[in-house]
Amino acid sequence: MSVENLKAYIESGVLELYVLGDLSPEETLQVEEMASQNSEVKDEIVAIEQAMEQYAMQNAIEPSADVETRLFEKLGIIGEDEITNVTPQPVYSEEPRIVRLDSSNGNIRTLRFALVACVALLVISTAALFITYNKLNDAHDQIASLNLDKQKFAGVVSQLEYQNSGLDNMVAMADSKEWATIRMAGQAISPKSKMNVYWNKKDKSVLINYVAMDLPKADEAHEYQLWALVNGKPVSLGMFGKSDSTAKEAIVKMQTIQEAQAFAVTLEPMGGSVNPTMEKLTVMGGV
Amino acid sequence: MTALKKLTLTEPELVLALQSKDPAVLKTLYSMYSSALYGVISRIIVHTELAEDVLQETFVKIWQSASYYDNTKGRLFTWMMNIARNLSIDKLRSKDFKNSLKNQDIENNVSFVDEQNKVTFNPDVLGVKQLVENLKPDLQAVLDLVYYKGYTHVEAAEKLNLPLGTVKTRIRLAIIELRRSFN
Numbered sequence: 001m002s003v004e005n006l007k008a009y010i011e012s013g014v015l016e017l018y019v020l021g022d023l024s025p026e027e028t029l030q031v032e033e034m035a036s037q038n039s040e041v042k043d044e045i046v047a048i049e050q051a052m053e054q055y056a057m058q059n060a061i062e063p064s065a066d067v068e069t070r071l072f073e074k075l076g077i078i079g080e081d082e083i084t085n086v087t088p089q090p091v092y093s094e095e096p097r098i099v100r101l102d103s104s105n106g107n108i109r110t111l112r113f114a115l116v117a118c119v120a121l122l123v124i125s126t127a128a129l130f131i132t133y134n135k136l137n138d139a140h141d142q143i144a145s146l147n148l149d150k151q152k153f154a155g156v157v158s159q160l161e162y163q164n165s166g167l168d169n170m171v172a173m174a175d176s177k178e179w180a181t182i183r184m185a186g187q188a189i190s191p192k193s194k195m196n197v198y199w200n201k202k203d204k205s206v207l208i209n210y211v212a213m214d215l216p217k218a219d220e221a222h223e224y225q226l227w228a229l230v231n232g233k234p235v236s237l238g239m240f241g242k243s244d245s246t247a248k249e250a251i252v253k254m255q256t257i258q259e260a261q262a263f264a265v266t267l268e269p270m271g272g273s274v275n276p277t278m279e280k281l282t283v284m285g286g287v
Numbered sequence: 288m289t290a291l292k293k294l295t296l297t298e299p300e301l302v303l304a305l306q307s308k309d310p311a312v313l314k315t316l317y318s319m320y321s322s323a324l325y326g327v328i329s330r331i332i333v334h335t336e337l338a339e340d341v342l343q344e345t346f347v348k349i350w351q352s353a354s355y356y357d358n359t360k361g362r363l364f365t366w367m368m369n370i371a372r373n374l375s376i377d378k379l380r381s382k383d384f385k386n387s388l389k390n391q392d393i394e395n396n397v398s399f400v401d402e403q404n405k406v407t408f409n410p411d412v413l414g415v416k417q418l419v420e421n422l423k424p425d426l427q428a429v430l431d432l433v434y435y436k437g438y439t440h441v442e443a444a445e446k447l448n449l450p451l452g453t454v455k456t457r458i459r460l461a462i463i464e465l466r467r468s469f470n
Contacts, residue, residue, distance in 0.1 A: 013455030021369040060322035
């Protein structure tokens with residue numbers, strides 16, 4: 001652009017309008033382009049700006065103090081210091097604070113998660129404990145009933161063993177030629193009673209078998225006494241318990257007798273008697 | 288850093304601090320320019336409370352749009368002053384303002400008339416040394432309209448019933464007059 005044209009451009013007043021912000025965007029761009037290409041235009045703009053600035057300074061009016069207060073409250077800027085050399089320190093002192101807040105937030109978050117996890121574990125544990133406790137109770141009940149069953153069963157088994165051993169013995173004695181079986185029949189006080197006595201012909205030993213007897217139940221104060229009749233005289237062969245005795249062995253060995261014509265059982269007071277009480281003669285049988 | 292200890296900063300320092308969003312610089316900026324900007328605003332908006340609201344809005348906008356300021360396109364104060372003027376004019380033309388403050392319009396007109404009436408006084412006779420009054424009345428009238436009343440030069444031409452070119456010339460002459468007096 002020629003010097004004349006440049007002068008005319010400057011004098012057209014467009015630069016003043018530019019500084020006053022009174023141009024369209026297109027015109028503004030044109031001025032800016034002119035200013036970047038021509039230092040005269042640029043200088044003129046600066047001079048206009050400085051004039052307007054000084055003009056404004058000359059016509060300055062002090063606003064009330066609370067405008068400043070409200071402004072900095074609104075922007076969230078605190079602190080009275082308006083000198084910028086304070087600037088770097090807040091920047092540095094704020095940053096670690098932010099980091100600390102972050103980390104403490106993180107810690108709180110972690111702790112919160114941990115707390116939730118703990119509560120959840122507690123609930124699960126309690127539930128599991130409750131279920132286990134119930135199952136344990138059930139198991140206790142089962143064990144108790146099984147124990148009862150076992151005891152009953154053991155009772156039955158021992159009863160069977162007891163009877164079995166007695167029966168085995170009876171069979172063995174019946175087969176053997178050594179043993180004589182004396183069958184004693186019920187007498188006046190107990191006609192239905194019966195009992196066997198086994199007498200060894202060789203060593204003269206006498207056995208009775210609880211399985212092979214059917215005597216009335218003796219009371220607490222009495223027990224049975226086995227007698228052998230030797231030449232018309234009763235000889236005691238020993239005492240034995242009630243017919244349903246809980247003795248462990250079904251077979252009981254009595255006293256040996258060399259010879260006898262008959263065997264008899266009487267009910268005697270505990271400990272036995274020297275002579276049989278004939279009124280209490282329960283069973284008797286001859287050899 | 289020692290340079291920053293001054294209460295006032297050079298323009299490049301201000302711009303740098305402002306664009307790095309340093310809160311302390313806004314305080315400095317406020318102490319340096321709030322009264323100049325308030326002078327501009329309160330000439331456009333006479334109502335004190337509203338003018339102070341606009342001043343606050345102006346600094347909020349300066350703070351928020353600092354990154355848009357381009358120092359190759361003009362001085363910082365020009366940029367801030369145009370923000371203040373635009374916000375003031377927006378406020379003046381807003382429906383709210385016109386509806387709620389009808390009295391304000393009258394007040395404005397009164398003050399406008401006052402400004403106009405100054406033409407009849409001879410500043411020299413009154414002994415007023417202020418620059419504004421040193422301006423020739425016809426120059427001052429145009430400058431007041433476009434600078435303080437928020438008129439575009441087109442509106443000012445209509446208002447003063449002058450050709451567009453004359454208004455532009457008078458604005459330029461007024462500013463040249465100012466420049467001369469400052470120098």
